Amino acid sequence: MIKKEYIRSVLNIFASSPFKPLGMHANKGGEAVRKLSEAMHAYCEGDMQRVEELNREIDAIEHEADVLKQTIRSELSSSIMLPVHANDLLSFLKPQDSISDDAQEASYWLTLRRFEASEDIRKGFIELMDKTLKTVEMYEKLVDTLSELLETSFSKRDVEETLALVVEVEEMEHQVDVVEKELMKKVFMEEESLGGAGVYHLSRLITEIGNIADKSEHAADRLRTMVMRR
Amino acid sequence: MVLFDPLVILLVIAGLYMAWNIGANDLANAMGTSVGSGALSIKQVIIVAAVFEFAGAVFFGKRVTSTIAKGIVPIDSISLLDSHLVAIGMLAAVLAAGFWITLATFYNLPVSTTHSIVGAVLGFGLIAAFNGIIAFGDIQWGVLIKIVGSWLVSPLLGALLAFLIFSLIRYFILQKTDDPYNIEKKFVGLQIMTACYIAFAHGSNDVANAVGPLYAGLHALELAGLTIPLWVMLVGGFGMILGLATWGYRVIETIGTKITELTPTRGFSAEFATASVVVLHSFSSLPISTTHTLVGSVIGVGLAGGLAAVDLSVIWKIIVSWIVTVPVAALTSALVFTALMGIGI
Numbered sequence: 001m002i003k004k005e006y007i008r009s010v011l012n013i014f015a016s017s018p019f020k021p022l023g024m025h026a027n028k029g030g031e032a033v034r035k036l037s038e039a040m041h042a043y044c045e046g047d048m049q050r051v052e053e054l055n056r057e058i059d060a061i062e063h064e065a066d067v068l069k070q071t072i073r074s075e076l077s078s079s080i081m082l083p084v085h086a087n088d089l090l091s092f093l094k095p096q097d098s099i100s101d102d103a104q105e106a107s108y109w110l111t112l113r114r115f116e117a118s119e120d121i122r123k124g125f126i127e128l129m130d131k132t133l134k135t136v137e138m139y140e141k142l143v144d145t146l147s148e149l150l151e152t153s154f155s156k157r158d159v160e161e162t163l164a165l166v167v168e169v170e171e172m173e174h175q176v177d178v179v180e181k182e183l184m185k186k187v188f189m190e191e192e193s194l195g196g197a198g199v200y201h202l203s204r205l206i207t208e209i210g211n212i213a214d215k216s217e218h219a220a221d222r223l224r225t226m227v228m229r230r
Numbered sequence: 231m232v233l234f235d236p237l238v239i240l241l242v243i244a245g246l247y248m249a250w251n252i253g254a255n256d257l258a259n260a261m262g263t264s265v266g267s268g269a270l271s272i273k274q275v276i277i278v279a280a281v282f283e284f285a286g287a288v289f290f291g292k293r294v295t296s297t298i299a300k301g302i303v304p305i306d307s308i309s310l311l312d313s314h315l316v317a318i319g320m321l322a323a324v325l326a327a328g329f330w331i332t333l334a335t336f337y338n339l340p341v342s343t344t345h346s347i348v349g350a351v352l353g354f355g356l357i358a359a360f361n362g363i364i365a366f367g368d369i370q371w372g373v374l375i376k377i378v379g380s381w382l383v384s385p386l387l388g389a390l391l392a393f394l395i396f397s398l399i400r401y402f403i404l405q406k407t408d409d410p411y412n413i414e415k416k417f418v419g420l421q422i423m424t425a426c427y428i429a430f431a432h433g434s435n436d437v438a439n440a441v442g443p444l445y446a447g448l449h450a451l452e453l454a455g456l457t458i459p460l461w462v463m464l465v466g467g468f469g470m471i472l473g474l475a476t477w478g479y480r481v482i483e484t485i486g487t488k489i490t491e492l493t494p495t496r497g498f499s500a501e502f503a504t505a506s507v508v509v510l511h512s513f514s515s516l517p518i519s520t521t522h523t524l525v526g527s528v529i530g531v532g533l534a535g536g537l538a539a540v541d542l543s544v545i546w547k548i549i550v551s552w553i554v555t556v557p558v559a560a561l562t563s564a565l566v567f568t569a570l571m572g573i574g575i
Binding site: 012016017080083148152155157 | 256258266331334396404407480485488492532533543548
């Protein structure tokens with residue numbers, strides 16, 4: 001309230017809702033991973049210029065996500081009463097924020113070295129990326145249900161719907177894990193043709209992409225805690 | 231015609247100023263919730279507020295007005311001594327309350343007009359007792375304790391009632407529906423009704439803050455009997471609507487854009503609870519703050535899980551404003567009274 005007006009009101013009792021920026025923040029993560037997926041396809045086709053371009057775009061998205069995160073945190077002072085525990089909300093915001101962080105990291109690793117592996121590994125990477133993106137998009141869908149939950153003030157049916165999506169995210173993350181392990185094996189089987197640096201680069205890339213799905217699962221898990229402990 | 235006694239004219243002008251302030255801010259606060267939820271447009275809300283505020287003031291405002299005029303300070307025993315003392319004292323009270331409200335509003339402090347006028351009238355009683363016109367024991371301390379008690383009880387009652395209403399809506403309606411947005415649409419109609427209800431309630435309670443002193447002065451000068459003349463209530467109602475029309479609409483706009491969180495089901499719960507508590511107090515002749523009751527009701531809806539974020543720090547601001555307002559208004563009123571006597575009005 002910087003502007004002084006002839007107003008006497010106590011209706012600043014209505015604090016700004018953290019749930020809207022929370023949804024926007026989740027979408028930033030999704031956006032970053034969609035860009036990363038695009039970058040991965042460009043990478044596999046050897047289009048390094050496009051990879052660089054997308055890397056810069058992902059950097060910008062990650063920064064926007066950070067700003068949103070800071071806004072949400074700064075508006076949650078101790079006097080704010082939410083329909084959920086504020087601590088639960090913050091502890092689910094953290095892994096959610098890591099989604100765009102990890103996408104940024106993976107995208108950075110893409111720019112470091114050209115793709116020089118077999119067709120088999122290429123397919124593996126596309127599959128890993130694809131499954132990771134699906135996990136993140138399912139996670140976005142999960143966060144979307146929060147607004148409906150608030151609208152009905154946590155009706156049993158909506159809570160069940162939300163919890164069902166948490167299970168879906170977990171299931172998809174598990175599938176990413178399987179692909180991740182398989183791909184890692186393949187990379188090491190080709191260690192002679194790839195060379196030390198090549199193996200290191202690809203294995204690091206696999207880990208970074210896998211982390212994205214891990215963080216989505218982690219955030220989904222925290223979201224469940226938040227909804228159930230309410 | 232003695233109605234044109236300069237004291238009466240001054241009391242009318244000061245009363246109108248108070249009424250203007252009440253309409254510009256307090257009424258706007260009460261109505262802003264209906265705009266925030268999208269139930270009514272600004273234009274519609276002003277029409278609803280004008281009609282029902284006026285009706286509440288004119289038809290149901292006399293009980294609280296009597297309390298402000300005669301319930302706290304024994305004006306009859308003062309006017310036995312000199313009827314002008316009462317008129318001057320009440321003028322001092324309404325000037326002091328108006329001054330404090332103006333100052334508080336400039337600094338955006340959540341001060342209640344009710345608390346200000348009660349404090350100011352008490353200040354007049356105290357200075358009268360200090361000057362030996364009445365005994366300290368003659369001030370109706372019992373009534374005063376009841377009034378102050380109602381200031382604590384009314385927000386709590388609002389919270390409780392709103393909590394219950396929203397919990398019922400939540401349990402029986404929101405949790406059983408597939409389409410909560412459709413339910414919200416259906417509540418728009420109900421919220422229009424509660425907007426009328428809250429305007430009526432507000433009019434019935436807050437008009438006293440403006441015209442209670444005026445009636446006291448008229449009564450002491452024997453220009454009004456035991457019942458409050460209709461024109462006094464009309465002055466109050468008119469002043470409040472004027473405040474709404476000339477400034478309140480801007481306050482409503484500001485508030486309405488800020489509180490989009492309050493959907494019709496939530497708005498209905500908070501408004502119905504607030505209006506019921508206020509009408510109950512009007513019936514019991516107790517002057518309370520509608521705005522503070524509304525805050526209690528909003529917190530009640532929040533406690534029932536109906537709001538995304540409620541900032542409880544407002545509670546402290548309100549408590550501080552209680553503690554400050556009554557003594558400040560009382561002291562100012564006593565000083566103004568002394569000054570008016572000094573210049574020999």
